[in-house]
Amino acid sequence: MQEDEAPSHIVDLALKKGATDVVAELHDKQHIMIRFSNNEVTVSKSYNESLVGIFLMIKKRRAAITVPLSSIRNLERSVETLVKAAEITPPADLYAPLPEGPFNYDPKLLRASRISLNPDRLIGYVEEAINSALEEGARKTAGTLIATKERLILATSGDVYASQERSSLEISVRAFTSDVSSGHFVSISRDEEKFDPSGAGRTAGRIAKASLNPKPGRPSKFTALLGPLVFADLISQVGIFSSAFLVDAGQSFLADKIGSEVACSKLTLIDDPTVADSYGARAFDDEGVPTRRNIIIERGILNSYLHNSATAKKFGVETTGNAGLISPHPWNLIVEPGEKSFDEILDGIDRGVYVTNDWYLRYQNYRSGDFSTIPRDGMFMIRKGEISSSIRELRISDNMLRILKNIREISRTRAWVKWWEVDIPTLAPYAVIEELNFTKSTM
Amino acid sequence: MSVRVLVNGALGFASTNKLRRKDVKASVIKAYKLASAAKKVLQREISMDESKLGTAKVKVKTKIDFDSVDIESKVELLKEAYRQAEEAAADKKVKISGCILTLDTWKTEKFLVTSDGAYVRSFTPRAAVFTLITAFHPQKGTVQRSFDLGGTGGWEITKKWNLPELFKKEAQTLSEILLYAKKRPSGRTDVILGPELVGLICHESSGHPSEADRILGREAAQAGETYLKADSIGLRVGSPLVNVVDDPTIEGSFGFYRYDEEGVKARKRVLIKEGVINEFLHNRETASIFKLRSNSSSRAAAFNREPIVRMANTYLEPGDYSKEELIEEIKDGIYIKSFMEWNIDDRRFNQRYVGLEAYKIKNGELKERVRNPILEVTTIGLWSSVDAVGKDLEFQAAYCGKGDPMQGIPVWTGGPHIRLRNVTLGE
Numbered sequence: 001m002q003e004d005e006a007p008s009h010i011v012d013l014a015l016k017k018g019a020t021d022v023v024a025e026l027h028d029k030q031h032i033m034i035r036f037s038n039n040e041v042t043v044s045k046s047y048n049e050s051l052v053g054i055f056l057m058i059k060k061r062r063a064a065i066t067v068p069l070s071s072i073r074n075l076e077r078s079v080e081t082l083v084k085a086a087e088i089t090p091p092a093d094l095y096a097p098l099p100e101g102p103f104n105y106d107p108k109l110l111r112a113s114r115i116s117l118n119p120d121r122l123i124g125y126v127e128e129a130i131n132s133a134l135e136e137g138a139r140k141t142a143g144t145l146i147a148t149k150e151r152l153i154l155a156t157s158g159d160v161y162a163s164q165e166r167s168s169l170e171i172s173v174r175a176f177t178s179d180v181s182s183g184h185f186v187s188i189s190r191d192e193e194k195f196d197p198s199g200a201g202r203t204a205g206r207i208a209k210a211s212l213n214p215k216p217g218r219p220s221k222f223t224a225l226l227g228p229l230v231f232a233d234l235i236s237q238v239g240i241f242s243s244a245f246l247v248d249a250g251q252s253f254l255a256d257k258i259g260s261e262v263a264c265s266k267l268t269l270i271d272d273p274t275v276a277d278s279y280g281a282r283a284f285d286d287e288g289v290p291t292r293r294n295i296i297i298e299r300g301i302l303n304s305y306l307h308n309s310a311t312a313k314k315f316g317v318e319t320t321g322n323a324g325l326i327s328p329h330p331w332n333l334i335v336e337p338g339e340k341s342f343d344e345i346l347d348g349i350d351r352g353v354y355v356t357n358d359w360y361l362r363y364q365n366y367r368s369g370d371f372s373t374i375p376r377d378g379m380f381m382i383r384k385g386e387i388s389s390s391i392r393e394l395r396i397s398d399n400m401l402r403i404l405k406n407i408r409e410i411s412r413t414r415a416w417v418k419w420w421e422v423d424i425p426t427l428a429p430y431a432v433i434e435e436l437n438f439t440k441s442t443m
Numbered sequence: 444m445s446v447r448v449l450v451n452g453a454l455g456f457a458s459t460n461k462l463r464r465k466d467v468k469a470s471v472i473k474a475y476k477l478a479s480a481a482k483k484v485l486q487r488e489i490s491m492d493e494s495k496l497g498t499a500k501v502k503v504k505t506k507i508d509f510d511s512v513d514i515e516s517k518v519e520l521l522k523e524a525y526r527q528a529e530e531a532a533a534d535k536k537v538k539i540s541g542c543i544l545t546l547d548t549w550k551t552e553k554f555l556v557t558s559d560g561a562y563v564r565s566f567t568p569r570a571a572v573f574t575l576i577t578a579f580h581p582q583k584g585t586v587q588r589s590f591d592l593g594g595t596g597g598w599e600i601t602k603k604w605n606l607p608e609l610f611k612k613e614a615q616t617l618s619e620i621l622l623y624a625k626k627r628p629s630g631r632t633d634v635i636l637g638p639e640l641v642g643l644i645c646h647e648s649s650g651h652p653s654e655a656d657r658i659l660g661r662e663a664a665q666a667g668e669t670y671l672k673a674d675s676i677g678l679r680v681g682s683p684l685v686n687v688v689d690d691p692t693i694e695g696s697f698g699f700y701r702y703d704e705e706g707v708k709a710r711k712r713v714l715i716k717e718g719v720i721n722e723f724l725h726n727r728e729t730a731s732i733f734k735l736r737s738n739s740s741s742r743a744a745a746f747n748r749e750p751i752v753r754m755a756n757t758y759l760e761p762g763d764y765s766k767e768e769l770i771e772e773i774k775d776g777i778y779i780k781s782f783m784e785w786n787i788d789d790r791r792f793n794q795r796y797v798g799l800e801a802y803k804i805k806n807g808e809l810k811e812r813v814r815n816p817i818l819e820v821t822t823i824g825l826w827s828s829v830d831a832v833g834k835d836l837e838f839q840a841a842y843c844g845k846g847d848p849m850q851g852i853p854v855w856t857g858g859p860h861i862r863l864r865n866v867t868l869g870e
Contacts, residue, residue: 032477035847037660041484044477045749046457048470068460088515090522119480127484142663144847174664180790184664250541250577250585359667364784364797364815367541367577367585372795374788376667393793395786395819420665420847439817441793442867443824 001072003028003050004163007155009072010054010079015157017083019056021098023325025286026069026153027051032117037142039130044119055286055325056082057098060091064325096313101160103290108276109283112165113191117147129173129201136205138175138183144420145171145197160288168279169195172419174377175204180392181214183207184229184357184377188279188418188425207356210390211378217391217440223352223408224396224436225345225382230358232417232428233373235335237361237400238269239424242296242304244311245327246366253369253400257302263404265300266338271322273331279416280332280425285323291331294320297404306330333426338410342430345409347385349432354380354387358396359421369400372439394438406434445746446471450478452488454728458747492730494737496561496706503567503699505597509548512598521546524606528614532578537618540579547571548598553746561706569593569697569853570600571840574610578617586621587783588613588799590639593697593840593853600695616800624814628803629870633776634818634863635769635804638837640782640796641759642856646843648822649687650757652791653714653722654740654845655729657752665847667789670822671720673733681718681826684762688713689724691739691755697840698854703739704750712738714757718826726752744850751846759858762832769831769862776804777816777868795819795869817869828866833859 001009003026010024031047050069055062056079063086067078116122126145133141146169153163170188185203189195226234241252254262263269273282273291282291287309295303307315308323322328346354361373373396380387411430418425444467445458455478457470521544532539550568555561571593579585590613594600636644652669656662659673671678690711691700701709705727713721725733726741729752742753770778779798787794798816802809818825838857844850 033847034477034481035661036484037663038486039484040486041453041481042489042661043454043456043749044481045455046470046473046477047747048457048459048461048466048473049747050461070462085514088513088518090518119477123480123484130484140660140663142660144664172664176663179668249543250579251543251575359789360786362784362786363587365585365587366575367579367587370784372784372786372797374786374793376789393788395788395793395795397795420849439795439819439869441795441819441821441824442869443820443828 003069004153006052006069006075007153008161010052010075011155011157013076014056014079014083017079018058019083019086020059021057022157023055023098023286024155025053027053027150029148029150030117032122032147034122034126034145036126036130038140039134041123041126053325054078054082056086058086060095061086061089062092063089094313096310098156098158099287099289099309099319100158101288103160103284103288105162105283105290106274109274109281110164112149112167115147115149115167115169115192117149122147125171125197129171129197132198132201133173133175133205136202137209138177138205140176141173141201143171143173154284154288156288158288162284162288164283170418171197171200173200173204175208177208177212181208181211181390182377183211186417186419188416190277190279190281207378212390214390214392217379217394217438219394219438219440221435221437223349224433225349225352225354226431226433227356228415228417228428228430230355231431232422232426233358233361234403235269235333235428236422236424236426239271239296239330239333242306242330243328244305244307244315247305248311248314251366253367254302255367260302261300262302262401263297263300264407266410267297267404267407268295268299268336269297270295270334270336271306271330271332272334275332278332279418282331285321286325287323289319289321289323291321330424333424335410335414335427335429337412337414337429339412340409342411342413345411345430345432346382348409349382350384352382353438354382371400372397394440396436397439398437403433403436408432408434444470446474448474448478449489449491450475451482452490453478453481453485454489456749460747489728490731491727492735492737494707494727496557496559497702497708498562499702501563501565501701503595505568507598509568509598517546520601520606524610527607527611528576531611531614532618535618535622537621538579539576539614540585541577543575545573555704555706557706563702563706565702567595567699568597569595572604572606576613576617578614578621580621583621586617588617589783591840591842594695595697595699596695620800620812624812627815628777628813629868631865631867633773634866635776635778636861636863637780638835638858638860639839640779641858641861642839643782643785644825645687645759645858646754646757646841646854646856647787648791648794648825649714650689650754653724654752655723655725655733658723659729659732662845666845670790670792675720678720679718680720680823681715682829683717684829684832685715685718685826686760687715687757688760689754689757693756696756696838696855698755700755703741704743705737705741707737707739707741709739724752724754726750742852744852748846748848748850753845753852754843754854756838756855758838758856759832759861761834761836761859764831764833766833766835766860769833769860770804770809771807773804774806777813778802778804778809779816792822794822818866819869820866825863828863829861830864831862833861835859
């Protein structure tokens with residue numbers, strides 16, 4: 001049996017063993033990562049993996065497993081184990097048969113762009129990023145470059161057999177001008193033409209230079225200007241918690257809010273994996289359903305959760321093409337642009353705080369949306385429409401829904417963001433939030 | 444299978460889950476080529492220290508093999524735990540509106556060979572439980588609790604946890620917090636912290652900053668750096684009662700190992716001794732730079748992850764106070780037993796812990812429940828305010844996140860109850 005035939009073979013076998021519905025997905029991935037710090041490469045890594053994800057149902061009973069692609073006998077054993085597991089698993093509250101194909105997919109989404117995994121070429125990107133940051137005034141840089149080529153082959157008992165190739169490049173650059181002044185930026189792309197390691201390095205270097213000599217900030221509620229890295233972090237949370245699985249599990253601050261105003265009318269959030277040249281483009285979901293453009297929040301109103309066939313049946317709607325093997329999730333989040341440039345937005349802030357990056361977002365309560373996150377890298381006071389001074393040591397301690405409602409402006413300028421902190425590729429603008437709560441350590 | 448190579452001072456790593464000869468060979472060549480290409484962006488050649496490397500077989504013994512327990516029994520255990528939680532909440536007119544409960548059992552077999560002499564085979568079975576429970580009351584809203592249980596051994600570990608009884612108690616406590624906890628306390632006060640918080644604090648504000656790779660800036664773009672410098676050994680960061688250690692050799696612990704990922708024999712590390720920075724966590728690469736020997740801190744989450752500097756079981760060593768004695772000496776204070784939200788800045792200096800189960804202390808006695816006290820404090824501020832340490836010692840399981848790609852590794856965190864004098868709780 002050829003590797004490509006493994007998913008179909010697994011589906012046939014599982015049906016013979018008693019499954020009513022089966023998904024088998026082969027994920028073949030080549031991945032190179034180059035890490036650097038102190039302006040030098042610290043390690044270069046290569047990953048070459050083939051994994052098979054299997055999800056099956058016996059009516060209401062479900063089971064899933066991910067195993068390495070190995071011998072036919074091993075795969076068959078995995079199927080047998082999984083069928084047995086499903087047989088004794090407590091039934092779900094409903095049976096939603098897998099969607100029936102075959103489906104037509106956008107051919108533009110099925111093909112990968114050409115990228116090179118040549119080590120010298122990739123090291124060259126790292127050098128570009130480091131040098132660009134240093135030219136802007138940085139003293140040292142750190143970061144990660146990732147180059148990926150992957151192939152998905154999906155077969156389902158719903159008469160689906162589909163394959164997609166993907167490739168991508170991403171770089172995350174943090175530049176330092178002192179121990180406590182730094183800047184961070186990223187570039188992500190599906191192809192080499194739009195990949196901009198120098199741009200990421202330059203932006204990180206500029207922020208680092210501007211953030212020199214930060215003074216301790218004062219805790220208060222401020223009008224906050226959030227850069228794309230920060231807004232992407234918050235927006236990706238909205239995307240993740242729009243999963244109908246989390247809503248149904250009572251773990252989402254978006255629960256029971258379809259049709260309600262959850263954000264300022266300036267916010268429209270879309271999950272759109274159909275943008276062919278974007279990082280998170282995807283032709284089909286894990287049930288073989290063609291992906292589509294889903295508006296999660298439309299002008300402030302919560303329009304849709306993200307569904308697979310099971311959650312869709314439970315909620316009485318159609319699947320949105322967001323199936324993961326277990327639970328639906330966003331693919332490629334896009335915030336619709338506003339009308340103003342960064343300078344126009346800045347000009348409209350009389351007194352506020354500009355936050356360029358954050359990390360370590362943790363919830364007190366997923367249902368209520370109370371959380372805190374820590375600004376890192378450049379953070380600045382804004383006075384009379386201008387960035388006036390560099391500050392540090394503040395924490396954003398607020399509530400997701402309150403923040404969404406307190407959005408005052410969304411910029412026209414946007415940037416694609418994905419890095420260590422932001423897992424879902426997100427096209428994020430600058431955003432102005434009124435009355436954002438900042439706290440700090442008391443001793 | 445993974446391979447790490449050092450080529451003219453540059454480090455290359457490659458892994459594959461395809462164990463055909465041609466794939467393994469291709470991985471080795473890839474690691475070599477990547478390391479060779481990195482040479483031109485290298486300022487200081489990487490080297491490994493001269494640690495003595497082990498030749499050993501390590502097998503964690505089990506009483507009940509996971510495979511001897513059928514899936515029905517495992518499912519039934521979780522169902523019974525959930526039923527107990529549901530009933531305990533219902534007794535107080537509270538609903539468990541959401542519960543994610545997972546049970547994992549897995550066995551890790553490793554075979555490590557290095558060109559400079561390590562030859563270590565190991566077998567380590569682990570079990571873990573994760574839960575996120577939401578309790579709901581129509582007039583009071585929701586409150587959530589998340590925690591992990593974990594250990595090394597066989598199915599017998601799960602029996603010790605007594606999940607049904609544990610979930611019953613957790614649901615009772617959550618319900619009472621929801622129904623009865625009074626408004627958030629704030630301002631200057633004395634505070635008792637329970638082992639759950641003390642363990643987390645040891646991990647976040649003592650363990651992470653002591654990682655030598657952070658000190659060298661290797662994690663700067665991801666998990667961040669540290670407030671400690673290479674010359675911080677000897678720096679006072681807390682009261683003389685503070686002794687923080689990290690010990691991979693605790694049998695049954697979630698972070699247990701006998702040999703690290705580079706073949707160095709595991710030992711206990713004393714990170715803070717009597718309030719003073721005593722030792723950093725090193726692998727062979729960082730030890731070489733510091734002109735020391737590795738203290739066995741090299742860990743990888745799986746075969747396909749690069750070994751990096753990690754913690755194992757980090758805790759505060761016990762003192763000599765009973766919990767009652769700690770409380771007795773407080774006129775006005777707060778006891779924080781558990782937490783939900785927390786985070787810390789990327790220099791591991793400014794941190795925030797939001798209490799979940801918490802009580803007021805009045806004239807040496809525990810009084811009513813209070814809601815979500817906020818301790819937002821610096822590392823040195825926190826450890827310096829410790830004026831008494833309990834003689835109890837409890838551990839909690841956790842997955843520590845670090846590295847790129849992210850590596851979640853099993854650890855224990857722990858400690859006794861401690862008393863902080865005159866700290867400020869946030870609004």
